Amino acid sequence: MRNTILSILLLLSATHANAQRILFVKEGATGDGSSWEKASGDIQAMINKASVGDQIWIAAGSYYPTQQLNEKDPRSKTFVIKEGVHLYGGFAGNENDIDSRTKTDNDGDGNISAWEFQHRTILSGDVDGVKDNWVRKPAKNENLPIWTWQVSGNEANCYRVITSNGPFVQETQLNGLTIEGGNNTNDGKGGGIYITKNLSINNCVIRNNACFESAYNPAFGGGAYNEGKISNSLFCDNLCHSERSISKAMGGSIYNLGLVENSSIQNSNANTQGYPNSTSCGGGIYNDDNGHVSGCSIRNNISSSMAFSQGGGIFNHAKVSRCQIAENFSYASSSAQGGGAYSYGEMEGCTISDNYAKTHSGSNGGVVGGGVYNDGKMEDCNIYNNMADGSSSVIGGGVANEKNGEVNKCRIEGNKVDGHQYAEGGGICNKGKVHGCVIRNNLANAFAKAFGGGIKNLGGDGNPGLIFGCFVSGNKAQANPNSLPKMAYGGGIENYCGTVVNCVIYNNEISAPIAKGGGTYTSGTSTQGANGYMYCSTIVNNANGNSIQENVSSVIGCITESQKATQNFVRPSTFEGNPSNEAQQQELQQTDWRLKAGSEYIDQGPNIGSSSLIPNWVLEGKDIAGNARVNNHSVDCGAYEYYSDISTELPTSKANNPIAIYSNPTKSCIRIVGMWQGCIIRIYQLSSGELVDVLQTTDKNDWIDVSKLPMGFYLLRTESGECAKWEKE
Secondary structure, eight states: OHHHHHHHHHHHHHHHHHOOOEEEEOTTOBSOSSSSTTOBSOHHHHHHHOOTTOEEEEESEEEOOOEESSTTOGGGEEEEEOTTOEEEEEEOSOOSSGGGOOBOOTTOSSOOOTTOBSSOEEEEOOTTOOOOEEEEEEOTTOSSOOEEEEEESOTTSOSOSEEEOOOOSSOEEEESEEEEOOEEOSSOBOSSEEEOTTEEEESOEEESOEEEOOSSSOEEOSSEEESSEEESOEEESOEEEEOSSSOEEEOSSEEESSEEESOEEESOEEEEOOSSSOEEEOSSEEEOTTOEEESOEEESOEEEESSEEEOSSEEESSEEESOEEESOEEEESSEEEOSSEEESSEEESOEEESOEEEEOTTOOOEEEOSSEEESSEEESOEEESOEEEESSEEEOSSEEEOTTOEEESOEEESOEEEESSEEEOSSEEESSEEESOEEESOEEEESSEEEOSSEEEEOBTTBOOEEESOEEESOEEEEOTTSSSOEEEOSSEEEESOEEESOEEESOEEESSEEEOSSEEEEOBTTTTBOEEEESOEEESOTTOSEEEOSSEEEESOBOOOTTHHHHEEEOOSSOSSOOSHHHHHHHHTOEEEEOTTOTTTTOSOOOSTTOSSOHHHHTSBOTTSOBSOBTTBOOSSSOOOOSSGGGGSOSSGGGOOOEEEEEGGGTEEEEESOOTTOEEEEEETTTOOEEEEEEOSSSEEEEEOTTSOSEEEEEEETTSOEEEEEEO
């Protein structure tokens, strides 16, 4: 009996020790924190009082750090987070549960985001009472919205608002807080907060924080230095700054080594003023090592420098997925790289649009990658309406793909490269590998020399320079007719010492007093021992010449004649050059460049075998639709191999097919899963091979109305060659 009582007492004691406790804080209160009525006014005192698993609920108001880490330095005051103790803000001060916190549309954009609490709990580093003044300073002599943050009044602010002495073992959470007013001129790691491992930031706003380089360290993250997890939070109006001649500012809002998901990073600035060797990296976020940025909006950030700028929105050394990267600037005097992103890592499923890379007006610096500077891997991305602009050499309006870079199944559309001396690659300038992409309606514009309206492809000298299975249309290269040497090469592709295989290049054009190759211009050089090659491609209906080859180059197994297009192709365009009206734009979307039965190009490619002019890796591979390149012991000319039975185009296994179809018979709709937004899809009747409809998706997982089609079997083919079969019942 005695042992039983002792066991019960021990159990009750353990249960009490592990019970979750809630402590309450209100601005100006003086209680013990046991209830809202007896709330404390001291957040740090409640943190110190709390145990693992406890929660601290903090009512609306402004709170200032009280724990001074260095007794001789009042700026060392900070909120010190304890492991396993959770802080929640956003309360009015009378709630009984966390879900009762009210949210509202604080920014007036018509949406209520996860961080928009009606009652704001502000943790501020502005301990001296002098109001901080944040002013956007416009760039001189620029007509574009380029600016840098100028901050005053924060000289006596805390180095960092929140500090966590991790890494933690127990999960610890901050939720519903606004963190502002940090000014880290000490260790350079996060102006607002240092987030250690197993500390998570949810539904928070981190704004108006600054981080400066220290004597020995670069500046890392104006808003946060993150080793933990950030989700559903807003980072805005933060600054990461350096002024030394050899220095770096990395991440205007965040320096990330952990996870950032479903958050918004905006209106932030990474800025260096040192010259000649300072670099600003990631106007919004610097994603390093094993960091992952997923499902985020990265918008209206600026990486600016007197020397080098890399990644207006994000600098990526790890992984970025499903992010919207828009309206960012990379702006520098010596070299501006990656208006939207500068990436050595992986980027998947991202939309990169309306970004700008530019050098200072009057400078002679170069610009590389209006949308993205890529030396890693990009897949399933949309890259559109980006701009690279400079007075010297300007490369890659949409993407500058370096020699280790891979760009797969991306849509590169409506980008522009604009240079005084040189403009190269309106859509993409490629030194690496590009596969299965759509490159459309891009422009290379120069005062003197323009190369590659759609693609500038550069091989040799250790660069792979490979373009494989791409659609290139509606692009243009143009040079000023009143300048010297006033030349433009390759409206679709300018291929120098590189290799182009299984591509369809149509309705591109070129404009200059010296104009060569409205479709493609291919050349090589004997000094580098590198030829320019084009294999098995369809190059038709381009203005000012379909295909020009010069110097050390070879064009083999290609179709370069437009005169007999209607006799040879399933549905060719009926005009040359860029579309001039909406009807022609629509016509280009409905083209089908497969060979017709009886086409003169069937079995007319080079001989196969040991004497073939086409390399084995091309012959052993697939055509642009994913079919075997060799059929009936021969090769056809052009990008498509002819097959009389369209059903042979179906993938041999589900593992090889990236798209899936789901029917809804009651609504006569099908859902296509796994495609990019804006993808063109052609529907064929399986029995006859007849093209019966051309559609464009509005989302990656899109419902399409097929009510007008009769019952039967159909084949869907995307513009990058993926196929799937379905039956309409």
